[in-house]
Amino acid sequence: MGKFAVLDHPLIQHKLTLIRDKKVGTKAFRETVNEISALMAYEVSRDMPLEDVEVETPITTTTQKQLSGKKVAIVPILRAGLGMVDGMTSLIPAAKVGFIGMYRDEETLKPHEYFVKLPGDIAERQLFVVDPMLATGGSAIMAIDALKKRGCSGENIKFACLVAAPEGVKALQEAHPDVDIFTAALDDHLNENGYIVPGLGDAGDRLFGTK
Numbered sequence: 001m002g003k004f005a006v007l008d009h010p011l012i013q014h015k016l017t018l019i020r021d022k023k024v025g026t027k028a029f030r031e032t033v034n035e036i037s038a039l040m041a042y043e044v045s046r047d048m049p050l051e052d053v054e055v056e057t058p059i060t061t062t063t064q065k066q067l068s069g070k071k072v073a074i075v076p077i078l079r080a081g082l083g084m085v086d087g088m089t090s091l092i093p094a095a096k097v098g099f100i101g102m103y104r105d106e107e108t109l110k111p112h113e114y115f116v117k118l119p120g121d122i123a124e125r126q127l128f129v130v131d132p133m134l135a136t137g138g139s140a141i142m143a144i145d146a147l148k149k150r151g152c153s154g155e156n157i158k159f160a161c162l163v164a165a166p167e168g169v170k171a172l173q174e175a176h177p178d179v180d181i182f183t184a185a186l187d188d189h190l191n192e193n194g195y196i197v198p199g200l201g202d203a204g205d206r207l208f209g210t211k
């Protein structure tokens, strides 16, 4: 089974509390989502492999560490996942970015894929799939299905969200037991409309000022 971790660093908790407030507007919401995403990038990249490299400092020659292994791609689930990309790339600037467009039918809560554009070498990369909300889990499951269909292995996929419902975590773990899941908060439950309680509302609408 992949790892499941709640990234509850005090800065992450504080910033997430700020954006749960419904009075927070688009500008502050977007900026804070990016700040949280950068802090999460630090944590989700913690086990990236290193190799020895020789460096000549102004004083001497020394053996130090540098990143080795797979190159990274960040894969936001559109739309709301876009809000996490700048924060992630602020720490991993050489990452490529792939896009999976997905909307959730408001009645059935079933996800529908409408766009996929990925780097050509996606199957060789370490992937960070990002979406602020893991509710029923349907969108994340279908996005990871889309990646596996294109040759990506679950061991190279980490899913990162801001708020997860227990129902979504369970569904994602059952569908993709090989994928690590990171969230800034594990909330209480889903309401009858499929929204996370207490949650932060519709992340896409809050990020982009729609509705």
Ligand SMILES: O=P(O)(O)OC[C@H]1O[C@H](OP(=O)(O)OP(=O)(O)O)[C@H](O)[C@@H]1O
Binding pocket: 077, 078, 079, 080, 081, 102, 103, 104, 105, 109, 111, 131, 132, 133, 134, 135, 136, 137, 138, 139, 140, 168, 194, 202, 203, 204, 205
């Ligand atoms: O776990 P699930 O039950 O699938 O729900 C979560 C999905 O719902 C939201 O997207 P939405 O469909 O609102 O699209 P948007 O990002 O364009 O607003 C959210 O960003 C996730 O992608």
Ligand SMILES: O=c1cc[nH]c(=O)[nH]1
Binding pocket: 080, 133, 135, 194, 195, 196, 197, 199, 200, 201, 202, 203, 204
């Ligand atoms: O609470 C929720 C559930 C799904 N999508 C959102 O944006 N928010």
Ligand SMILES: [Mg+2]
Binding pocket: 080, 202, 203, 204, 205
């Ligand atoms: Mg939405």
